[in-house]
Amino acid sequence: MTAQILDGKATAAAIKSELTVRVAALKERGFTPGLGTVLVGDDPGSQKYVAGKHRDCAQVGIASIQRELPATATQDEIEAVVRELNDDPACTGYIVQLPLPKGIDENRVLELMDPDKDADGLHPMNLGRLVLNEPAPLPCTPNGVITLLRKHGVEINGAEVVVVGRGVTIGRSMPLLLTRRSENATVTQCHTGTRDLAYHLRKADIIVAAAGVPHLIKPEDVKPGAAILDVGVSRDESGKIVGDVHPGVGEVAGWISPNPGGVGPMTRAQLLVNVVEAAERAASAAAS
Numbered sequence: 001m002t003a004q005i006l007d008g009k010a011t012a013a014a015i016k017s018e019l020t021v022r023v024a025a026l027k028e029r030g031f032t033p034g035l036g037t038v039l040v041g042d043d044p045g046s047q048k049y050v051a052g053k054h055r056d057c058a059q060v061g062i063a064s065i066q067r068e069l070p071a072t073a074t075q076d077e078i079e080a081v082v083r084e085l086n087d088d089p090a091c092t093g094y095i096v097q098l099p100l101p102k103g104i105d106e107n108r109v110l111e112l113m114d115p116d117k118d119a120d121g122l123h124p125m126n127l128g129r130l131v132l133n134e135p136a137p138l139p140c141t142p143n144g145v146i147t148l149l150r151k152h153g154v155e156i157n158g159a160e161v162v163v164v165g166r167g168v169t170i171g172r173s174m175p176l177l178l179t180r181r182s183e184n185a186t187v188t189q190c191h192t193g194t195r196d197l198a199y200h201l202r203k204a205d206i207i208v209a210a211a212g213v214p215h216l217i218k219p220e221d222v223k224p225g226a227a228i229l230d231v232g233v234s235r236d237e238s239g240k241i242v243g244d245v246h247p248g249v250g251e252v253a254g255w256i257s258p259n260p261g262g263v264g265p266m267t268r269a270q271l272l273v274n275v276v277e278a279a280e281r282a283a284s285a286a287a288s
């Protein structure tokens, strides 16, 4: 048996073409959505991701606002850019690319953002709204995982889901999304302190692997037919992406997200969704 592919590239393309129509409608009403990015330092990976986000924006008609700061930028200099984007009406949503250089207080920067312009869904106010079941921009990668499963008809309702990882961008919010009444999954969160990871993995109908440990998920630990989402991004010596899922898992699983080509493009698509939804909210607020 070979697993069916959870095709993030194709699904993201479909979402983008749907967004193109909504952006055109907003523009007709006089509202052009604009995505801002704040990039600090010269990490080649971060530069590549940010460039990808602006390419996506161009494809769907969203305006791009790019701010770049040197790796030596101070806390005050970064915060000044955040304030500027908060006040810029052309910027309807923005992200501060993480991680920020050593010595910068990331949480202080994120807290300073206008929560209504938070395109990543990582502002403490929006994470709090998620806990409280209030409408908010959702964290892009976890939301991308759910959209990818839904678009391929994988049953989430009642599923046993194991999330591996407890990072802020994925692991900590993934269970919050999965246990909403609309998803209704049962979730086990595993991490580096989990005593017997294999014990949990073997019961899972769905595994979200976001540990950042190359090939952590082995074929012998996966229930036949399970859906496996590879969210891990490590790099080998040549710079090639190595995921958290061992290639042999494709012979056991029912569904698998390739990496690259799986969750990565979905993350970018959900970012655009957050930008368009924020612009739509701003447009209806202005109309009423």
Ligand SMILES: Nc1nc(=O)c2c([nH]1)NC[C@@H]1CN(c3ccc(C(=O)N[C@@H](CCC(=O)O)C(=O)O)cc3)C=[N+]21
Residues within 6 Å of the ligand: 048, 049, 052, 095, 096, 097, 098, 099, 120, 140, 233, 241, 259, 260, 261, 262, 263, 264, 265, 266, 267, 268
């Ligand atoms: N504030 C903030 N928001 C983020 O969303 C954020 C961040 N900081 N810091 C870094 C991580 C990483 N991340 C990725 C997004 C897309 C791909 C992606 O599209 N990857 C392609 C391949 C790209 C390649 O080949 O390098 C794929 O999986 O097919 C990957 C990684 C967003 N992040």
